[in-house]
Amino acid sequence: MCSIEEPILVKEQAPLSAGKKCIKCKIAKATILIRYSTYCKSCFQHVFVGKFRKNLEKSRVIHSAPDEKAMVALSGGPSSRCLLQLLRDYCEPLPHEISKKSTFNEIKICHVDESVAIFDEQEKEKENSTLCKVESIAKKYNYEFIGLRLEDIFSPEYTSSGLYDNSLLDAVSTLTSKEELLWHFKMCLLMQMARKKGCTRLFMGDCSTRLSIKIISLTSKGRGFSLPLETSGECNLFKAEKHYEFNFLLCQNNKIVNLDSIDVIILRPMKDMLSKEIGIYNQFTGLVDDIVITPTLTSMMSVASSIERLTEDFIVGLEKDYPSTVSTIARTGAKLTPSNLINLEQSCAVCMMPYKEGIKNWQNRITVHMKQPPLAPPSPFTSPSQNSISMDYNNSSCQCASNDTLCYACLVNMRDIKKVVEFPPYVADAILQKIQKATNATIAISPTANRLKYKFFATTNFNNKSLKTDYVGIPDTISNLRPIKYYIPENASPEDTEWRLHRERIDQFNHQFWTSNNELFIVEKQEYENQLKLKTGKKPTSAEISIFYKDFLDKAYDRQMAYNQQWWKENIRMLLPGGKAAIRNFRIWMPKRSRTRISFFEKNASS
Amino acid sequence: MSLKVSLSFNGGMELLFNNVKQKTVEIPASINNSNPTTMKDLIRWIRDNLLKERPELFVSGETVRPGILVLINDADWELEGELKYEIKDADDIVFISTLHGG
Numbered sequence: 026m027c028s029i030e031e032p033i034l035v036k037e038q039a040p041l042s043a044g045k046k047c048i049k050c051k052i053a054k055a056t057i058l059i060r061y062s063t064y065c066k067s068c069f070q071h072v073f074v075g076k077f078r079k080n081l082e083k084s085r086v087i088h089s090a091p092d093e094k095a096m097v098a099l100s101g102g103p104s105s106r107c108l109l110q111l112l113r114d115y116c117e118p119l120p121h122e123i124s125k126k127s128t129f130n131e132i133k134i135c136h137v138d139e140s141v142a143i144f145d146e147q148e149k150e151k152e153n154s155t156l157c158k159v160e161s162i163a164k165k166y167n168y169e170f171i172g173l174r175l176e177d178i179f180s181p182e183y184t185s186s187g188l189y190d191n192s193l194l195d196a197v198s199t200l201t202s203k204e205e206l207l208w209h210f211k212m213c214l215l216m217q218m219a220r221k222k223g224c225t226r227l228f229m230g231d232c233s234t235r236l237s238i239k240i241i242s243l244t245s246k247g248r249g250f251s252l253p254l255e256t257s258g259e260c261n262l263f264k265a266e267k268h269y270e271f272n273f274l275l276c277q278n279n280k281i282v283n284l285d286s287i288d289v290i291i292l293r294p295m296k297d298m299l300s301k302e303i304g305i306y307n308q309f310t311g312l313v314d315d316i317v318i319t320p321t322l323t324s325m326m327s328v329a330s331s332i333e334r335l336t337e338d339f340i341v342g343l344e345k346d347y348p349s350t351v352s353t354i355a356r357t358g359a360k361l362t363p364s365n366l367i368n369l370e371q372s373c374a375v376c377m378m379p380y381k382e383g384i385k386n387w388q389n390r391i392t393v394h395m396k397q398p399p400l401a402p403p404s405p406f407t408s409p410s411q412n413s414i415s416m417d418y419n420n421s422s423c424q425c426a427s428n429d430t431l432c433y434a435c436l437v438n439m440r441d442i443k444k445v446v447e448f449p450p451y452v453a454d455a456i457l458q459k460i461q462k463a464t465n466a467t468i469a470i471s472p473t474a475n476r477l478k479y480k481f482f483a484t485t486n487f488n489n490k491s492l493k494t495d496y497v498g499i500p501d502t503i504s505n506l507r508p509i510k511y512y513i514p515e516n517a518s519p520e521d522t523e524w525r526l527h528r529e530r531i532d533q534f535n536h537q538f539w540t541s542n543n544e545l546f547i548v549e550k551q552e553y554e555n556q557l558k559l560k561t562g563k564k565p566t567s568a569e570i571s572i573f574y575k576d577f578l579d580k581a582y583d584r585q586m587a588y589n590q591q592w593w594k595e596n597i598r599m600l601l602p603g604g605k606a607a608i609r610n611f612r613i614w615m616p617k618r619s620r621t622r623i624s625f626f627e628k629n630a631s632s
Numbered sequence: 633m634s635l636k637v638s639l640s641f642n643g644g645m646e647l648l649f650n651n652v653k654q655k656t657v658e659i660p661a662s663i664n665n666s667n668p669t670t671m672k673d674l675i676r677w678i679r680d681n682l683l684k685e686r687p688e689l690f691v692s693g694e695t696v697r698p699g700i701l702v703l704i705n706d707a708d709w710e711l712e713g714e715l716k717y718e719i720k721d722a723d724d725i726v727f728i729s730t731l732h733g734g
């Protein structure tokens with residue numbers, strides 16, 4: 026494996042290696058170059074399958090219980106397609122290898138169709154749905170196929186009708202956050218389905234190229250804390266029965282794990298294969314014609330459209346010139362172990378991963394320009410609209426907020442959500458559980474309350490008197506203005522109070538205007554886009570949108586003018602109290618200044 | 633004189649070529665003056681003649697984008713001289729994308 030002894034192939038020297046022999050059989054002409062090793066076709070396939078089997082056999086979890094059920098997460102892409110084939114070959118030995126025992130009692134295939142999030146309404150009707158295509162692949166195997174759609178995350182009742190409003194994902198303004206949310210929903214669906222079907226092993230097709238991309242991109246998204254869990258070859262994070270009280274165990278290679286406590290273990294047996302190896306193997310075995318190309322959110326987009334995409338481009342580009350990039354990152358990543366600080370009881374409501382406690386404090390420490398009120402950190406969730414539990418919720422809402430319901434990375438993602446949106450019920454469940462735990466109270470949840478509405482808000486109600494200085498909050502999600510809480514001095518003069526109240530009034534005026542203006546803008550833009558979509562059937566281009574911008578501004582002329590006039594008036598009105606305040610400050614400052622001047626002269630005279 | 637070359641686009645590459653997975657094309661034996669046609673010439677020829685959209689998702693400079701595998705008659709092109717490989721008649725050239733985006 027180690028490539029130190031071998032001559033390093035520089036690009037220009039590549040033709041020289043043309044006559045090289047396979048390093049395995051040393052007879053046949055080498056046709057495949059994997060990192061610095063050359064193989065012939067048959068040896069390559071042999072080594073590739075061997076790597077997979079070695080990976081499976083290395084993990085004790087495979088052997089510990091022979092009658093267990095496993096689930097394969099099949100996206101239809103090259104890696105998971107290959108995984109399915111290899112796993113079948115492994116579990117159903119050929120007659121001459123009959124001595125090998127079959128490992129799993131049953132294997133199920135699960136696919137999550139994401140097309141709802143990627144295509145528009147009209148495109149969805151066409152053959153873009155991946156579900157049927159993947160099902161036809163799965164039919165070639167004698168395994169049960171479970172087809173899910175992304176919209177199932179909201180409720181099972183949506184499965185048949187296909188009703189789904191894309192409002193949640195539409196409200197996310199950046200592709201990075203959208204990809205993240207999509208991934209969490211997909212993971213949640215897979216985990217829930219695995220549990221429901223009694224599967225204790227979930228096979229994922231992440232190859233080493235993908236894992237190294239994940240290691241870098243998750244780090245840059247602020248997921249470093251849960252990174253070892255999300256990228257390890259074997260991860261048992263989820264405990265049976267109590268879904269939200271995670272008991273986690275990272276299965277070490279030689280450690281025997283108490284299987285009674287294990288719910289679903291995620292296995293990634295492809296973790297040592299490069300995407301190049303998988304591509305070549307699929308080509309040689311004919312699997313290549315059996316692959317479903319699932320477009321992603323960033324398909325056909327520019328390189329910098331999301332963090333994940335950018336990282337992919339970076340790593341793959343680097344790998345071309347330095348073929349050990351991926352394996353170095355993946356192996357270094359595999360050495361990571363979860364921090365001792367991980368609290369198994371605490372997990373993020375959205376991504377279900379454990380998080381570091383006291384994120385708010387930490388965030389406040391490292392953020393330069395954003396001052397957060399120290400007493401009541403803004404929680405992204407307000408009380409649900411359901412009357413039956415809103416009272417209980419109000420009582421405990423502050424505790425819920427201070428306990429934190431989201432991890433740092435999800436909190437960052439929430440900043441990209443610009444509207445009031447509804448989250449899938451599993452998020453609601455997780456939050457309710459947290460509140461219950463925090464208050465020790467049982468909140469009666471009616472079945473309908475499962476679809477709680479969670480609203481996002483940026484400003485919090487807190488007492489100005491507790492402040493020591495002016496506080497500037499995070500920008501409002503709609504008006505984009507930063508709320509300011511003014512400092513109230515203990516011995517405030519009437520002028521000071523008047524001045525402060527005046528400024529508060531004007532802030533309010535600005536806030537109201539921009540909120541209504543922006544709300545109108547969002548609504549009209551949506552309508553315009555929908556109309557265009559109906560007409561042309563495509564997403565409007567930026568040129569078409571610019572027509573709307575012009576129209577909107579033209580229509581808003583009177584409103585904007587009235588606002589401007591009011592704003593100018595207020596500015597002039599502010600001159601007087603502002604001037605008063607300046608004079609007052611000058612008076613306070615003057616005596617001090619004159620005193621220092623005297624002392625200065627005295628000093629001068631004495632010297 | 634011209635060469636008959638069989639081209640395949642797999643792993644998502646076909647999306648760039650109007651969902652055409654296989655194509656047999658005839659290209660001149662010497663595109664570039666009197667020199668024999670190499671992979672470099674072929675890639676430029678594909679970009680100019682076959683590519684339907686987004687050339688930057690296929691080529692990067694003179695070569696293919698990183699992450700795209702090229703197999704010439706089932707052999708890794710990195711062992712065949714990459715861009716300098718001289719194309720012969722009836723060669724079977726496969727392009728496989730291993731990337732998610734694009």
